[in-house]
Amino acid sequence: MKIEKEQILSDNKKDIGVHEESFDFLANSLDRKGVDVHKVIKDLSDFQVAIPSWALGAGGTRFGRFSYYGEPANLEQKINDVGILHALTQTAGAISLHIPWDIPEDYKAIKELATANGLVFDAVNSNTFQDQKNAKESYKFGSLSNTSKAVRDQAIAHNNEVIKIGEKLGSKSLTVWLADGSNFPGQHNFQRALQHTQDSLQEIYATLPEDWKLFIEYKPYEPNFYSTVIQDWGTSFMLANACGEKAYTLVDLGHHLPNTNIEQIVSTLMMQGKLGGFHFNDSKYGDDDSTVGSVKPYALFLIFNELVYGMNNNPQNPYPAWMIDASHNIKDPLEDLIQSLEAIQEAYAKALLVDQEQLKLAQEKHDVVLCQEILQQAYRTDVRPLLERARLNVGGALHPIKAYRSLGVRGNLIQARGKHSIATGL
Amino acid sequence: MKIEKEQILSDNKKDIGVHEESFDFLANSLDRKGVDVHKVIKDLSDFQVAIPSWALGAGGTRFGRFSYYGEPANLEQKINDVGILHALTQTAGAISLHIPWDIPEDYKAIKELATANGLVFDAVNSNTFQDQKNAKESYKFGSLSNTSKAVRDQAIAHNNEVIKIGEKLGSKSLTVWLADGSNFPGQHNFQRALQHTQDSLQEIYATLPEDWKLFIEYKPYEPNFYSTVIQDWGTSFMLANACGEKAYTLVDLGHHLPNTNIEQIVSTLMMQGKLGGFHFNDSKYGDDDSTVGSVKPYALFLIFNELVYGMNNNPQNPYPAWMIDASHNIKDPLEDLIQSLEAIQEAYAKALLVDQEQLKLAQEKHDVVLCQEILQQAYRTDVRPLLERARLNVGGALHPIKAYRSLGVRGNLIQARGKHSIATGL
Amino acid sequence: MKIEKEQILSDNKKDIGVHEESFDFLANSLDRKGVDVHKVIKDLSDFQVAIPSWALGAGGTRFGRFSYYGEPANLEQKINDVGILHALTQTAGAISLHIPWDIPEDYKAIKELATANGLVFDAVNSNTFQDQKNAKESYKFGSLSNTSKAVRDQAIAHNNEVIKIGEKLGSKSLTVWLADGSNFPGQHNFQRALQHTQDSLQEIYATLPEDWKLFIEYKPYEPNFYSTVIQDWGTSFMLANACGEKAYTLVDLGHHLPNTNIEQIVSTLMMQGKLGGFHFNDSKYGDDDSTVGSVKPYALFLIFNELVYGMNNNPQNPYPAWMIDASHNIKDPLEDLIQSLEAIQEAYAKALLVDQEQLKLAQEKHDVVLCQEILQQAYRTDVRPLLERARLNVGGALHPIKAYRSLGVRGNLIQARGKHSIATGL
Amino acid sequence: MKIEKEQILSDNKKDIGVHEESFDFLANSLDRKGVDVHKVIKDLSDFQVAIPSWALGAGGTRFGRFSYYGEPANLEQKINDVGILHALTQTAGAISLHIPWDIPEDYKAIKELATANGLVFDAVNSNTFQDQKNAKESYKFGSLSNTSKAVRDQAIAHNNEVIKIGEKLGSKSLTVWLADGSNFPGQHNFQRALQHTQDSLQEIYATLPEDWKLFIEYKPYEPNFYSTVIQDWGTSFMLANACGEKAYTLVDLGHHLPNTNIEQIVSTLMMQGKLGGFHFNDSKYGDDDSTVGSVKPYALFLIFNELVYGMNNNPQNPYPAWMIDASHNIKDPLEDLIQSLEAIQEAYAKALLVDQEQLKLAQEKHDVVLCQEILQQAYRTDVRPLLERARLNVGGALHPIKAYRSLGVRGNLIQARGKHSIATGL
Numbered sequence A, B, C, D: 001m002k003i004e005k006e007q008i009l010s011d012n013k014k015d016i017g018v019h020e021e022s023f024d025f026l027a028n029s030l031d032r033k034g035v036d037v038h039k040v041i042k043d044l045s046d047f048q049v050a051i052p053s054w055a056l057g058a059g060g061t062r063f064g065r066f067s068y069y070g071e072p073a074n075l076e077q078k079i080n081d082v083g084i085l086h087a088l089t090q091t092a093g094a095i096s097l098h099i100p101w102d103i104p105e106d107y108k109a110i111k112e113l114a115t116a117n118g119l120v121f122d123a124v125n126s127n128t129f130q131d132q133k134n135a136k137e138s139y140k141f142g143s144l145s146n147t148s149k150a151v152r153d154q155a156i157a158h159n160n161e162v163i164k165i166g167e168k169l170g171s172k173s174l175t176v177w178l179a180d181g182s183n184f185p186g187q188h189n190f191q192r193a194l195q196h197t198q199d200s201l202q203e204i205y206a207t208l209p210e211d212w213k214l215f216i217e218y219k220p221y222e223p224n225f226y227s228t229v230i231q232d233w234g235t236s237f238m239l240a241n242a243c244g245e246k247a248y249t250l251v252d253l254g255h256h257l258p259n260t261n262i263e264q265i266v267s268t269l270m271m272q273g274k275l276g277g278f279h280f281n282d283s284k285y286g287d288d289d290s291t292v293g294s295v296k297p298y299a300l301f302l303i304f305n306e307l308v309y310g311m312n313n314n315p316q317n318p319y320p321a322w323m324i325d326a327s328h329n330i331k332d333p334l335e336d337l338i339q340s341l342e343a344i345q346e347a348y349a350k351a352l353l354v355d356q357e358q359l360k361l362a363q364e365k366h367d368v369v370l371c372q373e374i375l376q377q378a379y380r381t382d383v384r385p386l387l388e389r390a391r392l393n394v395g396g397a398l399h400p401i402k403a404y405r406s407l408g409v410r411g412n413l414i415q416a417r418g419k420h421s422i423a424t425g426l
Helices: A005-032 A037-046 A075-089 A107-116 A149-169 A190-206 A233-243 A262-271 A297-313 A333-353 A356-364 A368-380 A384-393 A400-406 A409-417 B005-032 B037-046 B075-089 B107-116 B149-169 B190-206 B233-243 B262-271 B297-313 B333-353 B356-364 B368-380 B384-393 B400-406 B409-417 C005-032 C037-046 C075-089 C107-116 C149-169 C190-206 C233-243 C262-271 C297-313 C333-352 C356-364 C368-380 C384-393 C400-406 C409-417 D005-032 D037-046 D075-089 D107-116 D149-169 D190-206 D233-243 D262-271 D297-313 D333-353 D356-364 D368-380 D384-393 D400-406 D409-417
Strands: A050-052 A094-096 A173-176 A213-217 A247-252 A275-280 A321-324 B050-052 B094-096 B173-176 B213-217 B247-252 B275-280 B321-324 C050-052 C094-096 C173-176 C213-217 C247-252 C275-280 C321-324 D050-052 D094-096 D173-176 D213-217 D247-252 D275-280 D321-324
Touching: A005 A037, A005 A075, A005 A384, A005 A400, A005 B005, A037 A333, A037 A384, A050 A075, A075 A094, A075 A107, A075 A333, A075 A400, A075 A409, A107 A149, A149 A173, A149 A190, A173 A190, A173 A275, A190 A213, A190 A233, A190 D262, A190 D297, A213 A233, A213 A275, A233 A247, A233 A262, A233 D233, A233 D262, A247 A262, A262 A275, A262 A297, A262 D190, A297 A333, A297 A368, A297 B297, A297 D190, A321 A333, A333 A368, A333 A384, A333 A400, A333 B368, A356 A368, A368 B333, A400 A409, B005 B037, B005 B075, B005 B384, B005 B400, B037 B333, B037 B384, B075 B094, B075 B107, B075 B333, B075 B400, B075 B409, B107 B149, B149 B173, B149 B190, B173 B190, B173 B275, B190 B213, B190 B233, B190 C262, B190 C297, B213 B233, B213 B275, B233 B247, B233 B262, B233 C233, B233 C262, B247 B262, B262 B275, B262 B297, B262 C190, B297 B333, B297 B368, B297 C190, B321 B333, B333 B368, B333 B384, B333 B400, B356 B368, B400 B409, C005 C037, C005 C075, C005 C384, C005 C400, C005 D005, C037 C333, C037 C384, C050 C075, C075 C094, C075 C107, C075 C333, C075 C400, C075 C409, C107 C149, C149 C173, C149 C190, C173 C190, C173 C275, C190 C213, C190 C233, C213 C233, C213 C275, C233 C247, C233 C262, C247 C262, C262 C275, C262 C297, C297 C333, C297 C368, C297 D297, C321 C333, C333 C368, C333 C384, C333 C400, C333 D368, C356 C368, C368 D333, C400 C409, D005 D037, D005 D075, D005 D384, D005 D400, D037 D333, D037 D384, D075 D094, D075 D107, D075 D333, D075 D400, D075 D409, D107 D149, D149 D173, D149 D190, D173 D190, D173 D275, D190 D213, D190 D233, D213 D233, D213 D275, D233 D247, D233 D262, D247 D262, D262 D275, D262 D297, D297 D333, D297 D368, D321 D333, D333 D368, D333 D384, D333 D400, D356 D368, D400 D409
Parallel strands: A050 A094, A050 A321, A173 A213, A213 A247, A247 A275, A275 A321, B050 B094, B050 B321, B173 B213, B213 B247, B247 B275, B275 B321, C050 C094, C050 C321, C173 C213, C213 C247, C247 C275, C275 C321, D050 D094, D050 D321, D173 D213, D213 D247, D247 D275, D275 D321
Antiparallel strands: none
16 A cells, blocks of 8 residues: 555645644744744654564564554565655654564565655664574574684574675664673673673674664663673773774663663764664653654754754764654554654754753853753753644645544555555564 | 732733744644644643742751752741742642741741742641751651651651641641661661551641641662662552641652652552642752653653642542742752742643543553653643743733843842841751 | 472481581570570471462563473373472472363362372462453453453453362362553553452352452553553452452552562551461562572562561451462572572571570660671571471472482473473463 | 670680580581681681771661761771771771861871771762852752862862871772752753763872772752752762773672662673772662661672682782671661671672582573572572681671670770760761
8 A cells, every 4th residue: 555645635635724724833933032943843844763673573472462453564565664654644654673583585676665655774684683594593691792613603694694685775884782681690601791891893894884873772681681791881982982983872762771861862872973873662660662752852942952052063963864763552553653743843843942042142141941941941841843844845744643544544444455464573 | 028929010021922833833732633732721720839948048968058049038938939939920828838948937927928929838847857956866866767756756756846836837748758777787676666657656746636637658778778668659659658637748859769759659659549749859860859851851751640630530549739949059049949840831731731531542542652752742732832821811910030030039139138148047 | 290208318317417407506506595495396397389370381571481491281290390399399289270270170180180299279270361261351442451351251250260170179269360451541441440350259259159359450551551450469358348248359569669678568458357378489580480599589578577477466357378479580489489499498597596585675776786686697697507407307308409400300391291291271 | 896706706716615615516518518718718718808987877768867875076086986896896897087077176186096906097078969068169960060160179179188087097099979960850961961060079199199099979859859960870980081090990789779680780890890999788769777687698609709700810800898888777776787787798708609610601501590599599598607606717706796795895985985976977
């Protein structure tokens, strides 16, 4: 199923009047405050977030999984799903593949399909947390950090293969999420595990094409419940430095201990030129992988405030790779992703409204009350008309969820794929 | 120093045009969605939050305290400060006294002063976490829970005295925050401590005037760092039930373990008819007592969503007593309180916009996506024009912080009281 | 495979000399301090912990599962596995079944097999967190709390069926762990969900046989990540009271928010006569279900200190049902369970050594230093000789893990069942 | 008051028989397992922990402070108190001064007094979290990170002065705990605050004597409740690297977010040669500063396991500076410190018993069960006889708390100093 521009155009018509009224009002109001509204809308339009291939089917927990109907059963269908998202939101213009779940059979056809959907291939992701059928070595006790050289070599070889697949698709980065760790005190010699990991990453890094980047994730726990080899940004940063200038830290919002000040980590990494990538989701307890912005939208805004600051003030940091990494346990995955994309753009738009000049002055004068006012003035603004306009300008839907439903997308997918089609992957 | 209506009126003039424009636009937009805007504004105007007498001076931590200039040095000045807040915001129409820090000398004069400032006396608060000069017994090892009968009796007598003081002022409730607990495993016999506490509370309850309520706070830790006698809502609820129908649980937002779902606790207590009072503040780590809404405004909105639901659907629950319980370590306390009041009204206004009918239908159909949309539609609305109108209607300031500054309030207070005036209390 | 008494006896011989020496030394030393060593050993021998039928295969996470070799493929083999545990440790004399994973086909044969292994059937467990094949209604959006009456009725009927199965086996209690909750704000009307849950539990309770107990678990999150209907002990306690005197709260160690004082909850519940059951495991982050005592052995000791106190001082509380509820992701499940059983007995033995008389005096005098000394004196004692003696007296292994390995148990199981035998259940 | 060797010798006599019996039994048993008992005892005797000058009076919380009787009123008395601790425990052979609370008037006399008490001067600590009387600039909004150059310069000058005082006393290191941070989003520009801090630390570092070390603490929150400039080990490590090879990270056990794996941080820092110092305490919730080992003794053991490993395997890391940094809110500070010292030595002794050879083999074979057994075998050993012997060998008390009480130390101090003597400092 593909959504045609005309369908969206036609669907938008019924709400266009209300939109224009509210947009004009907001634009006037922002204009009076000195905001360059066109610049904001352009920034919003330019902002593209990658969708991971594994996020298009229903997710689950260790207690089970409730399937969704009409899930994409192969890579082609996954690309089509992202195409639908992008047609509606105009902000999901990339797909991020997980290997070995999504190895293309016909690279040319896959690339053409992506292009037809307006998509590029973002970072490729390796998987050394599960054993593949017929694998010689098991990752039960770790991969890049394993005490066994044979296991480490297999994991390194896999990453190198992932890079090769990515090259054929036009990807420019490899994301390594290392599940390695230990479940019990004593299981790991922390230093040996860290040394093995550094050595393994350096071997992978050595094969990285000249114009690629290596993203190193960190996470404090899960699936290991006593220790994780790359437990925090400090460890990831240390490893990235040990690899070289093409290696970066990747921040996943859910990968932090309770109460962590994530926006400060983001700020520090950008200052050091080492923030390579970003995974969006939300959480109340652990790595819940909930819809972006569904639990802590103000924290997301504060993070975007640092991202905007860094993008404007830290030329030493490359433009980060954006991706949604959420799990869709009970919602229609596509609707869930639309809500996430909306929340990301909302936070970004509000961050763009922060008066950085005034904020700097208030900070210098220690006018803490005013500092807070400045952030809250931006945050309290209803920016939905800006998001609508940004979509409208490039052919997207005024109200993506409404359009998704009125166009009967899920029903069409079920008809095309069958009710019990199941997404490959986890 | 007293702020005259005319001063505010005059100060409002410069912004009235922008306000009217934005209010009209918003009112129209809400009207179209079926919102009764006048009802919302009335609810906002009716909502009055008590200011505790100890919140008007600078707060501190165990590492010290940085004074603010022009702090109120006695009860009269504290009442004047709350009067200023109320004049500007029209939502701080009550004061909550802490005994023994604020025992009136001349009750009649104090009551007249309060009335002149448009204030009533809300819950009175006892203090059994500090030793008073010349006290016979020490609370070092607890008060109502102490193994020593003499200590318990002293603490009970103090609470009874606080009730008597409150009666003279027109208060109708007693708030008991019990700091009792233990710092080390083994220090307390949990069962004996709980039994003593229950017995002591029952003794206090027995002296409660017919039309009074007893509010029992809970808190998991601090100032004790191993256990607290009333560690959670379950314990408070159990004790309230053991006392009788005039005893209630009081929820202080900062008194919870990391990640607690506070809105659910609020909902359960209202369903059981046992939510008596509410202390507002915000926090990122522990009982940080930060400005309301400065860290987790969405959580505050979700809590208000439950409060609004309960006020509309739980006749078994009395109208709760509202109070701000924050600590003003680095901001001007009055500005800090204005920001808190603004954040409370904002959350309340947004909660009033939730379409409860539609939400119920979506919940019944398990349309989780729509449930989220409904809440977020309300939350994303910029309700500042509603707050402005609610204040304007009753003589308050359009922009209280701006008015506070343009009227030079702090400067006047310093002039009147001296720079190094220090608030009584902690 | 069955372990014969003679095998154990013979295996014990090589270490018996060292054991006797260390036991005599310890017994003398304890005797001097006034400890009744024989009583302690008898208490240890009497202490029996149920093994859940689902814990005998390898566990996993949402990221996958690494199988163990020789897993029990049916109920008979699961009983045999528990029989092996009990033969070695003499402290695992019960099995707790999970329905529908372990519905017996031939009740008589299953009961005889259990008896032959020295086992009784402890609490039966219902499952309404997964959909069974051919189920009419889905639990995707909850079971006992569902807005749909049809779903609730199916869940109630299932629980009633579980009771019937339990009756045929001689079980005397039903454990309800309710995964119900919501993943997003707005998804649930908390009050309706709670009301439905209470009504459903009351219906189940109404069919409970006279001599049975109902255990109600609580858990703050997972598999739902915004709210859980029975989020804490307070809610479980409220529901148990609403059901009646045969309904109790069940405490699972892993089901708490960070930093919760669990021992105090245990103490409060016993004081109220409402602690029905107990699930052992350990955790560092969330509901990690790690080996008991592997992360926080002192906390376990403090909990046992309250359990021992309650068993001696709270006749209003029934003798609790004990069960291990851990997940064995990377260890041999049987070895993992042996380590858990050892840790439980160690904590129990140390708690039995606490000088309660002296502790009470120290508490009354507020001698906090001495209170801590008394607990630490007990905790620092090396009680392994007591555990050995308790096992030895009734035919168990001196060193269960060593015996398990020297008897080649896992190898025999693999030979008998095949390497890739997989446990039924999750 | 000074404790004479003879007093201790005489007090030890009554328990010497029991000690010898238990020591012989344990030594035999360890000997059989291949442990070099004499080496362990020597390591224990060599281990010396500094006592901070501010820990000798009663601590408190923001809710108040309950004084202890006979507190040391000046630096001389503080040194005497540490002398008492050292006489009894023989493991507190150093004192760590806090400037400006403890500036000596007569350096020569102070040094002689310390020597007479067997004490050396460990790291000196600067204070830029409080304003001193007559200070020109205020630290209310930060010190080394302040936007104001004048404030930063004052803070740098203070640190340089602290170094000079330390030089006169024979200290060889400066500890910087930076309370700087922000209470509200927006208050700080994270990057500017970090840059200022780095610049300031580099200025201080530039004046550091050749044979000195600079220790940089980190802490996630308190006294600031939104952000801390040096929030975690990663930031401290980055700053230490930016300063130079004499700059190190200092780990304080209480300065971590909930559930942090601290032992892994210790291990990583030693591997990088950057663990400079260590502050001991314990906590259940936040930076509770409780008695060492009173809450999580197993975690302390796991940390010592890494420290022992690092001291044996990481020549790149200097021997760390040890200090107790606890707050004594309700216990006699001296008794509290004795309990802390005992807990430290216990954890150290147990870590020394870990069979590192066997552990390495088990780790390489992924024998997770055995890894756990090896740690637990060491941990479950009752090492009290080793600690007693280590003290006995060098003239300390068999049972320091008992001796402290039987010698009537506190009574003597009260008699000498008066009941209401108050310690200088916080």
